[in-house]
Amino acid sequence: MVKQKYHFVGRHTVVKKCYWTHRAMVDGRHCYKCKFYGIESHRDIQMSPSAFWCWNACMHCWRIRPQDLGVDMDETKMPFYDDPKILVDELIKAHRRLMSGYKGHPKVDPKLIEEALNPAHLTLSLTGEPTLYPLLSELIKEVHRRGMTTFLVTRGVRPDVLANMDEEPSQLYVSLEAWDKKSYDYFTRPLVPRAWELTLETLELMPSFTSPTVIRITLVKGFNDSDEALRGFAKLIEIAKPTYIEVKSYMWLGSSRYRLFKDNMAEHEYVKSVGFKLSEYTGYPLIGESRASRVILLSSIPEPIRLGKGCPLGLKTPEPDTIGEYDDYDPDTMP
Numbered sequence: 001m002v003k004q005k006y007h008f009v010g011r012h013t014v015v016k017k018c019y020w021t022h023r024a025m026v027d028g029r030h031c032y033k034c035k036f037y038g039i040e041s042h043r044d045i046q047m048s049p050s051a052f053w054c055w056n057a058c059m060h061c062w063r064i065r066p067q068d069l070g071v072d073m074d075e076t077k078m079p080f081y082d083d084p085k086i087l088v089d090e091l092i093k094a095h096r097r098l099m100s101g102y103k104g105h106p107k108v109d110p111k112l113i114e115e116a117l118n119p120a121h122l123t124l125s126l127t128g129e130p131t132l133y134p135l136l137s138e139l140i141k142e143v144h145r146r147g148m149t150t151f152l153v154t155r156g157v158r159p160d161v162l163a164n165m166d167e168e169p170s171q172l173y174v175s176l177e178a179w180d181k182k183s184y185d186y187f188t189r190p191l192v193p194r195a196w197e198l199t200l201e202t203l204e205l206m207p208s209f210t211s212p213t214v215i216r217i218t219l220v221k222g223f224n225d226s227d228e229a230l231r232g233f234a235k236l237i238e239i240a241k242p243t244y245i246e247v248k249s250y251m252w253l254g255s256s257r258y259r260l261f262k263d264n265m266a267e268h269e270y271v272k273s274v275g276f277k278l279s280e281y282t283g284y285p286l287i288g289e290s291r292a293s294r295v296i297l298l299s300s301i302p303e304p305i306r307l308g309k310g311c312p313l314g315l316k317t318p319e320p321d322t323i324g325e326y327d328d329y330d331p332d333t334m335p
């Protein structure tokens with residue numbers, strides 16, 4: 001993980017500078033989270049509190065698994081956990097360290113560096129399943145106490161954790177690639193019993209959240225783009241009643257390259273055509289898209305809730321739409 005430029009904070013937490021953080025600094029291009037929800041890429045800490053632990057072994061995952069390295073470990077249980085307050089302090093320090101490298105960069109506006117040194121948002125995602133960290137709710141509270149917002153991205157296998165959070169994240173993401181038990185067992189490859197049933201419990205819980213919720217579907221061409229799959233997703237969406245649905249193309253990156261093919265990535269126009277079909281089946285209008293990230297947004301509300309200040313220098317257009325654009329950067333961080 002260190003070779004892949006993950007930075008460890010404590011014993012089980014990682015932070016990594018994402019592709020868009022870099023682009024935001026050098027040429028003012030921010031990711032779709034900025035376009036949709038106002039999250040400033042250069043002030044966003046991308047982290048995971050459970051670097052090695054997860055209850056799934058999804059085919060599209062970037063994560064290096066113990067089996068890839070011939071290491072014998074239980075991926076389903078974190079054997080230790082660090083204090084959330086110390087973690088948040090150290091995560092902010094790590095982000096500042098990463099961003100201070102831009103000082104003196106000829107393409108970077110010093111005002112942006114100042115802003116970047118004061119992170120405004122924390123995304124719990126990256127790698128591993130964050131709900132396996134037993135002090136998740138306390139961690140989120142610590143981040144909010146510092147005036148920052150949070151996105152929590154989960155595969156939804158821990159409805160017990162989500163149901164008992166003292167503090168909700170600013171936005172909750174539940175990732176779905178499968179539409180029924182058979183497709184779940186095939187693609188999402190659970191490491192624990194009843195994982196599909198637990199996912200359904202999470203979907204049932206989602207309407208009780210007061211913060212905005214998202215069903216995030218990673219579109220894997222040739223796997224979950226059929227009419228049967230889309231009708232299956234529509235049924236799940238009826239249960240979860242999310243505020244938003246994001247459909248985003250799978251990207252052929254990291255360890256997933258050993259399990260899937262480049263052809264499983266969808267071009268943006270294809271993602272959009274799938275989005276329109278899903279819109280028809282769910283009744284959610286398509287209200288946004290980001291060509292560069294190959295993602296579309298369906299929404300139950302006319303305007304997405306802006307949780308950040310938005311892009312300071314505005315979104316540059318036209319957005320890049322070729323993989324070649326990404327060649328100058330570590331592929332494992334491409335969102």
Ligand code: SF4
Binds near residue numbers: 054058060155
């Ligand atoms: S749930 Fe996330 S971290 Fe776990 S295997 Fe699937 S994609 Fe990877």
